[in-house]
Amino acid sequence: DQQVKQNSPSLSVQEGRISILNCDYTNSMFDYFLWYKKYPAEGPTFLISISSIKDKNEDGRFTVFLNKSAKHLSLHIVPSQPGDSAVYFCAAIHTGANNLFFGTGTRLTVIP
Amino acid sequence: EAGVAQSPRYKIIEKRQSVAFWCNPISGHATLYWYQQILGQGPKLLIQFQNNGVVDDSQLPKDRFSAERLKGVDSTLKIQPAKLEDSAVYLCASSPGLGSYNEQFFGPGTRLTVL
Numbered sequence: 001d002q003q004v005k006q007n008s009p010s011l012s013v014q015e016g017r018i019s020i021l022n023c024d025y026t027n028s029m030f031d032y033f034l035w036y037k038k039y040p041a042e043g044p045t046f047l048i049s050i051s052s053i054k055d056k057n058e059d060g061r062f063t064v065f066l067n068k069s070a071k072h073l074s075l076h077i078v079p080s081q082p083g084d085s086a087v088y089f090c091a092a093i094h095t096g097a098n099n100l101f102f103g104t105g106t107r108l109t110v111i112p
Numbered sequence: 113e114a115g116v117a118q119s120p121r122y123k124i125i126e127k128r129q130s131v132a133f134w135c136n137p138i139s140g141h142a143t144l145y146w147y148q149q150i151l152g153q154g155p156k157l158l159i160q161f162q163n164n165g166v167v168d169d170s171q172l173p174k175d176r177f178s179a180e181r182l183k184g185v186d187s188t189l190k191i192q193p194a195k196l197e198d199s200a201v202y203l204c205a206s207s208p209g210l211g212s213y214n215e216q217f218f219g220p221g222t223r224l225t226v227l
């Protein structure tokens with residue numbers, strides 16, 4: 001049962017434009033959400049997170065938006081850079097459960 | 113600061129053989145995680161340690177998988193006997209404490225191929 005879903009396996013964006021990566025979840029108990037970035041042959045690295053008490057969190061070029069009623073979150077990257085090309089994983093947790101659930105990932109390619 | 117170390121990086125075995133993976137977390141990190149990432153899927157938590165105690169192993173197939181974290185530092189994950197469906201990347205991660213997912217650091221992983 002895939003509780004966190006990323007329905008777009010890949011996304012291509014021109015350098016300088018906005019990248020929008022989407023994520024949906026089914027478990028209403030999730031109260032903390034994270035995005036990880038993964039380069040080939042490396043482990044995922046933490047990028048940005050958001051608590052369910054917020055609807056937006058911003059860190060430099062990266063902004064995560066949370067829509068709890070729709071059980072949907074998105075990661076915006078503005079402006080996109082070639083170094084942002086990687087696989088992005090959305091993850092969610094019910095903090096009382098100690099179990100982090102990952103989506104299947106979206107491969108972002110930023111074209112110079 | 114040294115990151116999470118894992119070895120081997122690659123392993124190819126035949127089904128029904130056994131295999132072991134090793135992880136050395138970041139110094140001082142109390143929490144250690146093992147994840148399984150099957151091709152085309154996201155990482156799935158197998159087991160979580162706090163120091164040398166198990167916090168969560170609900171998704172560990174205990175009939176064939178075992179893990180230990182002696183002295184609360186290094187950890188090993190073993191599969192015995194391996195099945196074809198165990199082919200995956202096994203990721204180790206560590207964090208300073210329980211719930212500190214913002215500070216969860218992953219190792220490069222071990223890619224296991226079962227023939």
